[in-house]
Amino acid sequence: MRHRLKGRKLGRTTAHRQALERNLVTSLFLYGRVVTTLEKAKEFRGTAEHLITLGKAGGLHSFRQILSVVQDADIAKKIVNDVAKRFTDRKGGYTRVIKLGGCRWDGDGRGLYAATRLGDCGRKALWELVVKKDRDEELKLAGWGVAARDAEAARKVEKKARAAGEKPAAK
Numbered sequence: 001m002r003h004r005l006k007g008r009k010l011g012r013t014t015a016h017r018q019a020l021e022r023n024l025v026t027s028l029f030l031y032g033r034v035v036t037t038l039e040k041a042k043e044f045r046g047t048a049e050h051l052i053t054l055g056k057a058g059g060l061h062s063f064r065q066i067l068s069v070v071q072d073a074d075i076a077k078k079i080v081n082d083v084a085k086r087f088t089d090r091k092g093g094y095t096r097v098i099k100l101g102g103c104r105w106d107g108d109g110r111g112l113y114a115a116t117r118l119g120d121c122g123r124k125a126l127w128e129l130v131v132k133k134d135r136d137e138e139l140k141l142a143g144w145g146v147a148a149r150d151a152e153a154a155r156k157v158e159k160k161a162r163a164a165g166e167k168p169a170a171k
Helices: 014-031 038-057 060-070 073-086 135-141 145-163
Strands: 033-037 095-099 124-129
Touching (some): 014 038, 014 060, 033 038, 038 073, 038 124, 060 073
Antiparallel strands (some): 033 124
16 A cells, blocks of 8 residues: 555656656756656646745755756756746746647547647646746637637737726727
């Protein structure tokens, strides 16, 4: 029984799992996003977010703690100088995991979706650092399209008119 045992083993020995964690976290900070399996992304996101928190704290001790995981001084400097500064006003949730697909057949029966790994039908995910975007771009990325963007713009204009004491435009 696995009572009070935390974490996924991912079918690897301890040393292999630690090396995998270091490599994936380093790649995340190097490229900003990594395509991996859903389980690996969920398991290692805590480590990446802890490193960003350490970078926000600053100081030599925090830098050395980051180096113990990342093991590349240039990437550790990037975490402290660039990544941590980007998230100064954010209290957590620095990364996001987006599912890319499941193990399903397409409608024509021609095969699996491209977002699954063909060898073992592993669930793939995009693991990336969160980026601030303006509201229009967020709506577009969420799949709302032009109508939602226009409705959002109309609401902003109406809100400004009310704040200025003007009569709202007729619909």
